[in-house]
Amino acid sequence: MKKHLPNFITCLNLLCGCLAITFVFQGQLVGAAYLVALAVFFDFWDGMVARILHVHSEIGKQLDSLADMVSFGVVPGMVMFKLLEKSVQSGYFGLTLDTLLPFAGFILTVFSALRLAKFNLDTRQTDSFIGVPTPTNTMLIVSFPLILAFDTYGLTPIILNPWFLLGITVLFSYLLIAELPLFALKFKNLKWEGNQIRFIFMILTIVLLAWLNFTAVPLLVAIYILLSLIKPSSI
Numbered sequence: 001m002k003k004h005l006p007n008f009i010t011c012l013n014l015l016c017g018c019l020a021i022t023f024v025f026q027g028q029l030v031g032a033a034y035l036v037a038l039a040v041f042f043d044f045w046d047g048m049v050a051r052i053l054h055v056h057s058e059i060g061k062q063l064d065s066l067a068d069m070v071s072f073g074v075v076p077g078m079v080m081f082k083l084l085e086k087s088v089q090s091g092y093f094g095l096t097l098d099t100l101l102p103f104a105g106f107i108l109t110v111f112s113a114l115r116l117a118k119f120n121l122d123t124r125q126t127d128s129f130i131g132v133p134t135p136t137n138t139m140l141i142v143s144f145p146l147i148l149a150f151d152t153y154g155l156t157p158i159i160l161n162p163w164f165l166l167g168i169t170v171l172f173s174y175l176l177i178a179e180l181p182l183f184a185l186k187f188k189n190l191k192w193e194g195n196q197i198r199f200i201f202m203i204l205t206i207v208l209l210a211w212l213n214f215t216a217v218p219l220l221v222a223i224y225i226l227l228s229l230i231k232p233s234s235i
Contacts, residue, residue: 006050013042017071029145039071072134073112076141080105087162111173143217182228
C-alpha cells in the first residue's frame with residue numbers, strides 16, 4: 001500500500017492542475033492561482049513521502065513529469081494567454097496583432113515541456129537544479145493575477161503592460177532551460193552547516209510574505225535566482 005502513496009499524491013497534483021485549467025477557461029485566475037499553490041504543495045510532498053518511505057519507481061518518475069506538465073506547463077501558458085489578452089483589450093497594437101499576441105503565452109508551455117524532458121535525462125539534477133524549475137516559474141506567473149486582485153501598491157499598470165508580460169515570457173522561457181545552477185529546498189538534515197542558503201531563503205520567504213503578501217512572490221523568485229548565483233558553492 002505504501003508504495004502507491006507517492007503516486008496518489010502526484011495524482012492530486014495533476015487533479016489540481018486540471019481544475020486550475022477549468023478555472024482559467026472561466027476567467028477565474030485567482031482561483032486557478034490557489035489551485036496551483038495546492039499543486040505545488042502536493043508536488044513537494046510526493047517526493048518527500050517517497051524518500052521517507054524509501055519508495056522509488058520508474059512509473060512514479062514518469063507520472064510526476066506528466067502531472068507537472070499539466071500543472072506547471074499548460075496552466076502558466078494559459079494564465080499568461082489570459083493576461084496578455086487582457087493587456088491588449090483596449091487596442092494596444094491594432095486588431096490583428098492584439099488578436100494574435102496572447103498566444104505568445106504558450107511559449108512558456110513549450111519551454112516547460114523542454115525543461116521537464118531535460119530534467120528527466122539530466123543526472124546532474126539530483127540534489128540541485130539546472131535552470132528554473134517549472135513550479136517556480138508557474139508560481140511567478142500565477143502571482144500576477146493575485147497581485148492584480150489585491151493591488152495595494154499600484155502595480156496594475158505595470159503588470160498589464162503587454163511589453164512587461166512579453167518580457168517575462170521570453171526571459172523565463174529561456175531561464176527554464178538555461179545552464180543556470182540553482183539550489184533545491186531539499187534538506188538532508190537540519191544542521192546550519194551545508195544548509196545556510198536554504199535557511200536564509202526560507203527566513204526571507206516568511207518575512208517577505210508576511211510583509212508584502214502576494215507581491216512578495218516575484219521578489220522571492222528574483223532572490224532565489226540571485227542567491228544561487230552569488231553562492232553556488234553552498235548549493
